[in-house]
Amino acid sequence: MTERKVAAIVLAAGKGTRMKSDLHKVLHPIAGRPMLAHLLASVAELEPARTVVVVGSGREQVEPVAAGYGARVVVQEPQLGTAHAVQQAEAPLDGFDGDILILYGDTPLVSVATMRAMLARLRADDAPAVVVVASRPADPLQYGRIIADADGLIEKMVEYKDASEAERAVDLCNSGLMAVRSQDLFRLLARVGNDNAAGEYYLPDIVMIAGADGRRSAVIETGEDEVAGINSRAELAEVEASWQRRRRAELMAAGVTLAAPETVWLSHDTVIGRDSSVEPNVVFGPGVEVGEGARIRAFSHLEGARVAAGAEIGPYARLRPGAEIGEKAKVGNFVEVKKARLGPGAKANHLSYVGDAEVGAGANIGAGTITCNYDGFLKYRTHIGEGAFIGSNTALVAPVSVGDGAIVGAGSVVTRDVAADALAIARGSQEERPGWAAKFRTAMAAKKKARGG
Numbered sequence: 392m393t394e395r396k397v398a399a400i401v402l403a404a405g406k407g408t409r410m411k412s413d414l415h416k417v418l419h420p421i422a423g424r425p426m427l428a429h430l431l432a433s434v435a436e437l438e439p440a441r442t443v444v445v446v447g448s449g450r451e452q453v454e455p456v457a458a459g460y461g462a463r464v465v466v467q468e469p470q471l472g473t474a475h476a477v478q479q480a481e482a483p484l485d486g487f488d489g490d491i492l493i494l495y496g497d498t499p500l501v502s503v504a505t506m507r508a509m510l511a512r513l514r515a516d517d518a519p520a521v522v523v524v525a526s527r528p529a530d531p532l533q534y535g536r537i538i539a540d541a542d543g544l545i546e547k548m549v550e551y552k553d554a555s556e557a558e559r560a561v562d563l564c565n566s567g568l569m570a571v572r573s574q575d576l577f578r579l580l581a582r583v584g585n586d587n588a589a590g591e592y593y594l595p596d597i598v599m600i601a602g603a604d605g606r607r608s609a610v611i612e613t614g615e616d617e618v619a620g621i622n623s624r625a626e627l628a629e630v631e632a633s634w635q636r637r638r639r640a641e642l643m644a645a646g647v648t649l650a651a652p653e654t655v656w657l658s659h660d661t662v663i664g665r666d667s668s669v670e671p672n673v674v675f676g677p678g679v680e681v682g683e684g685a686r687i688r689a690f691s692h693l694e695g696a697r698v699a700a701g702a703e704i705g706p707y708a709r710l711r712p713g714a715e716i717g718e719k720a721k722v723g724n725f726v727e728v729k730k731a732r733l734g735p736g737a738k739a740n741h742l743s744y745v746g747d748a749e750v751g752a753g754a755n756i757g758a759g760t761i762t763c764n765y766d767g768f769l770k771y772r773t774h775i776g777e778g779a780f781i782g783s784n785t786a787l788v789a790p791v792s793v794g795d796g797a798i799v800g801a802g803s804v805v806t807r808d809v810a811a812d813a814l815a816i817a818r819g820s821q822e823e824r825p826g827w828a829a830k831f832r833t834a835m836a837a838k839k840k841a842r843g844g
């Protein structure tokens with residue numbers, strides 16, 4: 392038996408006025424990735440034959456993100472309701488034969504498991520015409536209500552605006568997400584009218600239209616968090632928080648210690664290896680991969696960085712894009728690393744900037760060392776050899792290279808390459824005048840007395 396094909400329609404033509412934003416609502420990020428990208432990435436796991444995103448305005452903003460997942464964008468203008476929105480996908484789905492998932496761009500965290508459950512219910516032996524995903528939110532607000540029997544067969548779907556008091560008292564709420572066969576969907580939609588409180592073409596009406604043909608539709612339930620819609624920045628923050636909670640729990644379950652999980656900020660693609668520990672107040676921007684047994688200490692900020700097994704970062708460290716920290720290397724407090732590789736066991740423990748650099752294994756970078764990588768126009772690289780020792784407060788004026796095992800004296804401004812195993816000192820040399828300070832004090836004290844001080 393070959394499995395039926397899948398297509399997805401993502402509705403995103405709503406005005407999104409409550410976001411008060413020039414950015415399209417579905418492009419606001421959760422965990423550092425546009426909400427639409429979260430949804431399309433989940434859809435992609437079903438290997439859909441086609442995916443269509445329905446937008447109103449902002450097509451040019453949405454298109455690049457949609458294209459990244461092979462989705463087509465169509466415009467709904469004007470926006471006459473959810474049924475009308477789904478109809479816009481009829482042309483792009485022409486010739487598609489299979490099961491269609493209807494999803495909302497502003498309900499981005501619906502899981503692949505729920506999508507599979509929708510398809511499984513649609514394909515069950517009793518062959519419902521429509522499968523509707525519902526939840527029972529603590530506060531059912533103005534969601535559309537679903538009147539269903541104990542077996543989850545739907546008697547009626549009603550919008551809050553059109554509902555009676557008794558219907559409003561029902562706590563089973565329409566998430567909006569549905570699964571319908573391609574041969575049914577557009578025929579049912581063609582029969583939807585707009586004689587209702589909002590004067591809109593309601594998608595849920597297809598359930599009653601199928602019912603009039605003697606066909607039943609079924610509801611499946613999921614958790615309230617999973618189908619939480621985002622209409623405002625406050626709701627965006629709530630969904631972000633729930634995403635963060637879930638991901639932290641997954642990391643801990645996979646063997647990562649989070650001492651104060653609620654203070655650790657993760658991105659959609661953060662990878663942290665087993666037996667690593669993360670202290671409080673650490674931010675992982677996009678693109679961070681941490682190996683096993685690493686320690687990320689308090690108040691560190693990491694983005695686009697790789698940290699190998701057993702390395703220690705922070706407290707108060709900043710790893711910027713292109714930072715690659717080798718095994719058991721250490722990046723300490725107030726150290727910034729950008730586009731730089733620290734070899735295994737290398738150390739930059741205090742107050743340094745290491746940018747556009749290559750640091751060999753076991754090298755030690757003293758406190759206050761700066762790679763001067765920029766002359767106001769161009770960037771240059773610094774090479775520090777294996778086992779080299781850079782004294783405190785050294786300025787390495789790139790392009791420059793310090794050989795393996797070389798030592799640079801503290802306070803140096805290094806402008807020329809240093810050979811392997813050499814000592815380089817580039818600072819004013821020290822003078823000493825024996826007894827000078829004592830004589831100075833005596834002379835100055837006498838002068839002050841003569842002035843009557």
Ligand code: UD1
Nearest residue numbers: 402403404405470471472473476495534535565566567593
């Ligand atoms: C809709 C459902 C309601 C459900 C709720 C869940 C209808 C009639 N009502 O209500 O039962 O409880 O979602 O959140 O379906 N959209 C378009 N074009 C349009 C109108 C909407 O693309 O013309 C898109 C929106 O961008 C959004 C989704 O459809 O992604 C839902 O629209 P919204 O206006 O939020 O629907 P609700 O009235 O909240």
Ligand code: CA
Nearest residue numbers: 497620621622
């Ligand atoms: Ca809504």
